[in-house]
Amino acid sequence: MLDENKNKILAGAESLFLKYGFKNITMDDIARELGVSKKTLYQFFDDKSSLVDQTVSRHIEHEECACRNLRNQISNPIDYMLMITDTFGDLKKQINQSILYDLKKYFKSTWEKLNQFRIDFIYSQVLDNLKKGKEMGLYHENLNENLVARFYIHLIDFMLNPDNYHGENTDFKTVHTEMVNYHLRSICTPKGATYLKKQSLRFNQVINPDKK
Numbered sequence: 001m002l003d004e005n006k007n008k009i010l011a012g013a014e015s016l017f018l019k020y021g022f023k024n025i026t027m028d029d030i031a032r033e034l035g036v037s038k039k040t041l042y043q044f045f046d047d048k049s050s051l052v053d054q055t056v057s058r059h060i061e062h063e064e065c066a067c068r069n070l071r072n073q074i075s076n077p078i079d080y081m082l083m084i085t086d087t088f089g090d091l092k093k094q095i096n097q098s099i100l101y102d103l104k105k106y107f108k109s110t111w112e113k114l115n116q117f118r119i120d121f122i123y124s125q126v127l128d129n130l131k132k133g134k135e136m137g138l139y140h141e142n143l144n145e146n147l148v149a150r151f152y153i154h155l156i157d158f159m160l161n162p163d164n165y166h167g168e169n170t171d172f173k174t175v176h177t178e179m180v181n182y183h184l185r186s187i188c189t190p191k192g193a194t195y196l197k198k199q200s201l202r203f204n205q206v207i208n209p210d211k212k
């Protein structure tokens with residue numbers, strides 16, 4: 001029961017942080033909005049920094065689980081990358097740059113945890129995807145897998161870095177879609193490019209069924 005209650009608080013806190021930002025919302029706000037006492041909050045979390053850190057950790061665990069599930073379900077590496085865009089694009093659409101700015105400026109250790117997740121887990125996922133794509137003849141054989149995987153991490157770093165969007169109202173789903181398409185177009189063989197074009201159209205039709 002304790003784990004269930006804690007998980008509900010973390011889920012509710014994540015929604016509030018996404019809506020109001022990490023800096024502005026207080027423990028009092030969270031207790032009031034979630035309908036729990038501050039005593040209950042402090043039963044699970046030492047302070048707001050602890051709550052923020054565990055909320056982000058929970059988010060990272062969910063992303064890891066979703067990536068692994070997709071990898072087990074999808075055998076084609078191009079489809080995997082496109083599905084990642086579809087799966088996480090809607091989630092990242094909820095994130096605005098002020099939220100990331102708050103995390104980077106006021107909760108540095110948690111921000112670094114998010115960075116380490118990109119460096120370790122996402123790098124390994126992209127590296128595996130590159131190897132599989134080369135084996136299937138979809139990606140260029142002469143690719144330096146380690147370097148290209150690191151290039152991809154830098155693309156994500158650009159996408160998530162709030163310092164790169166001064167005065168812009170950026171739609172994360174659009175940025176993420178363009179980033180993945182840029183990555184795939186640069187590494188695909190003619191065979192892969194043909195498949196990418198066909199699948200991009202199909203995925204776009206699924207995402208935007210009314211678009212002609």
